Amino acid sequence: MRLLIKNIKTLAGIVPLEVLRLEGSQMNSAQQIDDAFLVAEDGIITRFGKMEELGSVEADEVVDAEGRVVFPAFCDSHSHIVYAGSREGEFRDKIAGMTYEEVAARGGGILNSADRLAEASEEELFEAAKRRAWRMIRSGAATLEVKSGYGLTTESELKMLRVIRRLQEELPATIKATFLGAHAVGRAYKGRQSDYVECVCQEMIPAVAEQGVAEFVDVFCDRGFFTPEETAGILECGKRYGLRPKIHANELASSGGVQVGIKYGALSVDHLEEANEQDVLDLKNSSTIPTVLPGASFFSNLPFAPARRMIDEGLAVAIASDCNPGSSPSGNMMLLWSLACIKMRLTPEEALSALTINGAAALGLSADRGAISVGRRADLVVSKPVPSLAYLPYSFGEELVEQTIIGGVKVDMR
Numbered sequence: 001m002r003l004l005i006k007n008i009k010t011l012a013g014i015v016p017l018e019v020l021r022l023e024g025s026q027m028n029s030a031q032q033i034d035d036a037f038l039v040a041e042d043g044i045i046t047r048f049g050k051m052e053e054l055g056s057v058e059a060d061e062v063v064d065a066e067g068r069v070v071f072p073a074f075c076d077s078h079s080h081i082v083y084a085g086s087r088e089g090e091f092r093d094k095i096a097g098m099t100y101e102e103v104a105a106r107g108g109g110i111l112n113s114a115d116r117l118a119e120a121s122e123e124e125l126f127e128a129a130k131r132r133a134w135r136m137i138r139s140g141a142a143t144l145e146v147k148s149g150y151g152l153t154t155e156s157e158l159k160m161l162r163v164i165r166r167l168q169e170e171l172p173a174t175i176k177a178t179f180l181g182a183h184a185v186g187r188a189y190k191g192r193q194s195d196y197v198e199c200v201c202q203e204m205i206p207a208v209a210e211q212g213v214a215e216f217v218d219v220f221c222d223r224g225f226f227t228p229e230e231t232a233g234i235l236e237c238g239k240r241y242g243l244r245p246k247i248h249a250n251e252l253a254s255s256g257g258v259q260v261g262i263k264y265g266a267l268s269v270d271h272l273e274e275a276n277e278q279d280v281l282d283l284k285n286s287s288t289i290p291t292v293l294p295g296a297s298f299f300s301n302l303p304f305a306p307a308r309r310m311i312d313e314g315l316a317v318a319i320a321s322d323c324n325p326g327s328s329p330s331g332n333m334m335l336l337w338s339l340a341c342i343k344m345r346l347t348p349e350e351a352l353s354a355l356t357i358n359g360a361a362a363l364g365l366s367a368d369r370g371a372i373s374v375g376r377r378a379d380l381v382v383s384k385p386v387p388s389l390a391y392l393p394y395s396f397g398e399e400l401v402e403q404t405i406i407g408g409v410k411v412d413m414r
């Protein structure tokens, strides 16, 4: 199967195959080609360049991208799209002035979602998550990470992970599963946090590993949730069972999450709204990717993570959606592109690098995706006609993805 995309106004996000992440000033300088073509065979990019170099190419599928920008499909490295119901009641509470922690202390938040998930059938959860995943694919994502964490019992956590496995089997996107049993303390363990941590380590992680339903282990390491010491114990246990750490850190306070993540070789530390100067410097001396979640800051009216500062310090920043029912009920990466530019002061090119190759790196997948290179997967977005690349984040809220292509195949956009 050969795909040819011709007459591309701008082909963006070109990175050499051997480069696995873009750091600091590199994030602004991924190459672009105007008036370009791209050829993919059996899902892999085999050629690209200026139209004048194309020559005659026969293809099974030809896309005429005149006036359109083509860029690597988004890699969303942090989401929670398996959930039951929605939480617009809390949306009202937050508008009226309640904080995230007050909502959680009142039994709302994550525990609210856990109650609803326990009542939902696996089929209902799957159908709802599938609809959300398709929305994300149609807004330009080809790789999604999905977490458990609304189960909070061994049985319900496994139920969520089975739903994620079904998404992996039935959707065209690549989907990676993360076990997040330590998202909050389950209701049955109220007031007994250390017993719950023990359950995560002794019961949940061995069961998850035995069933082979997750690749990563995550912990909500933050003020009012799990301490760095508890996080260390869970990460250590996860590593024994072959689960690589990716953790939630420093959303509510600079709580030591960054340092514990680095110490245990986390692929990424995510959130970082409250990251301080020391956190940034510690990340600089590590290979852990800082992943920022501007949708969560926007929706929850929290500070934005210091992504500008991190890039100026030479870090490889990734951006993900955090799509979840409580603090970021959108998985639209185009909107995040705008927020990263508007609220974090990233250039359109820096933000695109954060949403693509660095997102892939935060999942350990950037060797074969996240950028335009001969040899990488043809996971691509064809925009609607636009004046330039910068128009894509500039015209925020406008639906500008015309076609998502995954593995060299146009997905159904209806």
Ligand SMILES: [Zn+2]
Pocket: 078, 079, 080, 248, 322, 324
């Ligand atoms: Zn999250």
